Amino acid sequence: MAAMVQVDDLWKSFGDKAVLEGIDLAIPRGTILGLLGPNGAGKTTLVRILATLLPFDAGGVRIGGRAVDRDAAAVRRMVGLAGQYSSVDELLTGRENLLLFGRLAHLDRATMRRFATELLERFDLPDVADQRVSTYSGGMRRRLDLAAALIAAPPVLFLDEPTTGLDPRSRRTLWNVIRELAGDGVTILLTTQYLDEADRLADEIAVLDRGRLVTRGTSQQLKLQVGAERLELHLRDATDLDRTMAMMPTASLDPSTGAVITQLAGPEALRSTLNELAGAGIELARTQVSAPTLEDVFDAATTSSRPESNR
Amino acid sequence: MTAGAPANRLALVWLIDDTWALTGRSIRHELRSLDGLLVTVLLPLLVLLAFVYVLGGALRTPGSYVDYVVPGIVVLTSGYGAALTATALTRDLSTGMIDRLRASPASPAALFAGHVTAALLRTLFSSALVVGVAIGLGFDAVASPGAWLAAIGMTSAYILAIAWVGVVIGVGARSVEAAGGFSFVVLFLPYVSSGFVPTETLPPALRAFAENQPLTPIIETLRALLLGTDLGDHGYRALVWCFGIVVFAIPAAAFLFRRRTGR
Numbered sequence: 001m002a003a004m005v006q007v008d009d010l011w012k013s014f015g016d017k018a019v020l021e022g023i024d025l026a027i028p029r030g031t032i033l034g035l036l037g038p039n040g041a042g043k044t045t046l047v048r049i050l051a052t053l054l055p056f057d058a059g060g061v062r063i064g065g066r067a068v069d070r071d072a073a074a075v076r077r078m079v080g081l082a083g084q085y086s087s088v089d090e091l092l093t094g095r096e097n098l099l100l101f102g103r104l105a106h107l108d109r110a111t112m113r114r115f116a117t118e119l120l121e122r123f124d125l126p127d128v129a130d131q132r133v134s135t136y137s138g139g140m141r142r143r144l145d146l147a148a149a150l151i152a153a154p155p156v157l158f159l160d161e162p163t164t165g166l167d168p169r170s171r172r173t174l175w176n177v178i179r180e181l182a183g184d185g186v187t188i189l190l191t192t193q194y195l196d197e198a199d200r201l202a203d204e205i206a207v208l209d210r211g212r213l214v215t216r217g218t219s220q221q222l223k224l225q226v227g228a229e230r231l232e233l234h235l236r237d238a239t240d241l242d243r244t245m246a247m248m249p250t251a252s253l254d255p256s257t258g259a260v261i262t263q264l265a266g267p268e269a270l271r272s273t274l275n276e277l278a279g280a281g282i283e284l285a286r287t288q289v290s291a292p293t294l295e296d297v298f299d300a301a302t303t304s305s306r307p308e309s310n311r
Numbered sequence: 312m313t314a315g316a317p318a319n320r321l322a323l324v325w326l327i328d329d330t331w332a333l334t335g336r337s338i339r340h341e342l343r344s345l346d347g348l349l350v351t352v353l354l355p356l357l358v359l360l361a362f363v364y365v366l367g368g369a370l371r372t373p374g375s376y377v378d379y380v381v382p383g384i385v386v387l388t389s390g391y392g393a394a395l396t397a398t399a400l401t402r403d404l405s406t407g408m409i410d411r412l413r414a415s416p417a418s419p420a421a422l423f424a425g426h427v428t429a430a431l432l433r434t435l436f437s438s439a440l441v442v443g444v445a446i447g448l449g450f451d452a453v454a455s456p457g458a459w460l461a462a463i464g465m466t467s468a469y470i471l472a473i474a475w476v477g478v479v480i481g482v483g484a485r486s487v488e489a490a491g492g493f494s495f496v497v498l499f500l501p502y503v504s505s506g507f508v509p510t511e512t513l514p515p516a517l518r519a520f521a522e523n524q525p526l527t528p529i530i531e532t533l534r535a536l537l538l539g540t541d542l543g544d545h546g547y548r549a550l551v552w553c554f555g556i557v558v559f560a561i562p563a564a565a566f567l568f569r570r571r572t573g574r
Binding site: 051052053054057073076079081083085086087091092096100101103104105106122132147148149152158249 | 325328329332333335336339340343344387406407408411412413415416417421472572573
């Protein structure tokens with residue numbers, strides 16, 4: 001089946017500054033793609049092109065099979081957008097905002113009233129529904145903003161850093177709703193600076209750096225790419241340190257904790273390392289095995305892409 | 312795909328519906344902000360009272376000064392109110408509001424038209440307030456019902472012209488403060504017209520400007536309709552000015568908007 005969001009060799013520059021250089025992307029229906037990247041990588045530009053807000057120079061973008069440049073009107077009926085900046089009206093109440101955007105999405109009156117009430121419930125806003133947005137907290141505004149993006153029940157949703165600056169409770173509310181939406185079959189592109197957010201929400205993660213996609217895959221795949229699990233050994237007796245280091249030529253010492261750190265090729269390596277140490281009579285106070293984090297992935301991907309870039 | 316969307320309608324019908332929805336939003340803004348009430352209610356009445364009671368005693372005009380000054384006050388206050396379209400629009404364009412609107416099926420033209428319609432409604436309201444209070448102060452209108460309607464039409468044409476120029480300025484301005492400069496210009500134009508003193512009393516350079524700028528024929532047309540003065544070619548010139556401005560402003564606004572959003 002064709003992907004709901006299909007981007008082929010997309011190029012965009014502002015003046016002579018290239019911002020996107022040949023992006024290829026496909027998001028299957030009902031999945032969440034997490035787009036990671038440092039500031040200035042082109043995330044927002046990509047989202048704005050996909051949401052028909054910006055023209056592009058070359059390549060193709062199709063949403064639900066419709067080209068965003070030639071068939072923008074059809075695309076706009078399928079897409080909900082929540083940008084980095086709150087775009088709700090301060091002087092209207094929460095409910096009035098949803099009704100206004102529902103009307104501009106060309107819903108009929110009865111449907112939009114019902115949707116507005118449902119969304120206010122879903123985003124934990126019914127108590128303040130009839131208060132002006134100017135009295136809302138930052139978290140309430142962002143939730144209303146996302147509710148406004150959903151008023152026409154769009155099958156495709158673009159979320160540009162939806163939880164930036166949110167308190168943990170609002171963030172959890174948004175995460176739950178985003179997961180539910182994907183479960184209902186909504187296709188979601190989510191940009192974020194928070195690696196744990198991408199780790200928890202995204203079915204697939206793509207890393208954008210300097211206008212190019214430098215890596216993509218599931219969170220597990222990406223972590224495997226950067227390397228093996230890490231074993232941290234804390235010795236009971238510090239005088240065993242030299243002997244330990246001699247037994248494990250590839251290990252390194254963490255000077256701040258005094259721990260011996262080594263990479264594990266697999267579970268078998270863990271067993272043999274511990275057996276060897278026991279055989280040599282070296283006692284351990286504590287051990288810790290940790291998987292590579294998405295942060296390692298991100299660092300590896302954005303650093304290794306630097307030399308390829310000719311600027 | 313969109314749930315609950317009514318069957319296809321003509322684009323023009325949607326444009327009118329979207330415009331009306333955004334007009335309602337702007338009117339709510341007026342009613343809920345102190346600024347809106349000050350500009351729509353208080354400022355027009357204060358300007359009227361100041362001219363009639365503070366300056367009126369010292370100014371020599373044909374007939375009573377209330378009669379002379381009401382058209383000028385209407386043009387001054389409704390022009391200022393309509394010029395605020397520029398700042399309101401710049402505010403929308405510099406927030407996420409415009410992105411949400413552009414990513415929706417609604418036409419961005421509805422945003423312009425909504426601001427203009429709201430400006431028309433609120434400034435007609437202030438004008439009615441000014442004329443009503445002026446009648447209480449002795450404004451002696453002799454107009455027939457038809458002439459009243461024509462005067463409302465003339466005022467509306469003026470408001471639409473100013474509001475559409477406000478749209479052009481609002482789309483072109485980079486900041487709300489810059490857009491605010493337009494209201495300032497519109498607030499001063501009536502002083503160099505026949506609004507408050509006959510143009511014959513002005514120094515020659517100012518007089519030439521006053522007699523050839525659009526506000527003078529507009530004010531003279533209102534005077535002719537409400538007070539029965541000589542219309543001459545004022546009505547014709549006033550309408551040409553207003554229509555000319557609107558016909559120029561709409562495509563200019565569209566051009567600037569495309570340039571602003573399509574970079």
